[in-house]
Amino acid sequence: MIWFCIPMGLFSIPIYLESVPKNNPVMMASSVTIYLNLMAMTLSTPGLLANLVEKSEIDLDDTKYSKKWVAMLMILYTVVIIVGVIAYYQSKNFVIMCPAMIASQIMLAILITAYLITFNLVCTSFIAEATDLTKEDKVTVTISCSMNLVKKIRMLKRGFSPLLLSMLVNYSVSMIICSYSGLYFLKLGKYFTSLNYITSVAMYLLIVYSLICSCDEVFQALSANNDKLRKMSLMADDDMKHKILTVLEIIREEGPFTALGFFDVDKSTFMTIIGCTINYLVIMLSFNAT
Template sequence: MLSNFNKTWRSFHLIKMLVHIGFIPVSEDINGYLKFKLVSWKTVMAYMVFCIIPLVMLIYAQTQISEQSSGHQLTIMEEMAKHIHTIQNIGMSLLYPILTGKLVDKSQITLKVNKLYKKMWLLMYIIMMAVVIAIHLNNAIVRFNSIMLPIAFLFFYTLNMMGIIVAMLVICFVCSPIIEEGIHLEVSDSEIQDMIEKSILLMEKTRNIKKGFSPLLFSILPFMIVFVLYFTFIGIKSVSGGRYHFLAPDVLSVLGMLLLIYYIISFCDETHQALAAYSHKLSLMALKCAEWEISRLQIVINMLDKEAPFDALGFFYVEKTTFMTIISSSIAYLVIMLQFN
């Protein structure tokens, strides 16, 4: 128990540090709630670290590679994939600070100690990306004469990975309290009014989180799907062209991004399932309570059951089945890309 508390405390200490140094661009108001301000030094800090510096490094690295690799001619599909990936990196770098800040703001959350779930998944992603960065750095040192190119790669990949990790930590920070309530819900016969109030409060919290999540899901999931398609396509072309030194980082990049996609989807699904847990407990309570109380419980149960899953600005719902839909769609588009190529 003490060990779990210490791990939870360390995790939240990390969240507090990221908030205080501006990597998560929010500030506490007089009531302790975290609020996002577009014009603040924390937003400037987040944009500087996760947008401006990595994009400058990316553009510099791509320019140097184009100049030193003029002998290797890219196919039309490879050239298109490269430009789409660059545009995508620019777009997501511009959106990350605003979307993460808005998610925290809409969630109406405070900096208090709560258990954070799925930390091991993030650790697995960090290990994968550390290996990818090391391989790319080694390839850059071996292939190119300039010392600045490996440094540019190191800055870009490291800061880009840090930006993604911060966004994933924000998702964990926002959703974990709701999941915790659903898992450790306890009911006794004398708490009917209390349970009704808790259920309504949880429903309001979940709706607030959905409002912040919706634009994030709309932007980040398509980005990740295109990322998977890009690196899978480039990996296949590298193998077919005999460039096996790119295979390992491409495979790890795809696996890491699929891990993050499932990480986001599972948080959305489990947060929504917390409402189902409350609905189930209220149904059990209705079997034991007086007849005049059943109607009140039934109204709340219906409200919980009708609550829709997380969605991406209304375009699609995000549930665990969404993950398999993404996998099947990605395979279909990849086949099309390879046929056109």
């Protein structure tokens, strides 16, 4: 699938660049960058996902996942493809470019859907395990399972860390470029082309938000049994109480997911990405104005 997607993308680049205004260096650089960005993501992410699945040690066949993110992504991708076909309908290379664009977009949609399903499977498995622990009444079993959850989340962090850095940085760059391109073509009166880029921004936001939410939900699930452990410590003897307090301290010291240690990944990260996108968009617009 990857090796089919890449040639289709490469084939459509020179045709697509013909429609980009040559008198705007920012637009030319943005167009080339977003294609290179998508190819880099297509090549790097499958290996990073395989690393995540290996670290998580889950059975992908027995774990359920939420379909809401996948459904929303499919709706947005369908809109992107339809609007893209309409936008380039008047192009002289439409007959060549349309099949290449549709094929590459469908392949990318399948790949990204696989990414979302994998994230969801891994995170849902951990959350389900933490939820099942709330029904356990034995102190020793609760302590043992809590420590296993700590070990498991540390493995998940190692698996997620490079993937978070790669995907968040790449999709943030893609959002900046698509936002600028959408505004640029809107100014030129090419409304369908502008809508194509703006819809792409919404799609990237969905992917970033779903990834951040998944990581944050896993981190919050680790602390779901803290109140239960505290209540158990009140009725336990000194030796058991010491073990419970040690487990609580270990859980408390566990930080959130990080992108290879460069920054923490929690729900506030999403607003930070939006803020950075707006800042860089203003800079690009200012540069273009000069």
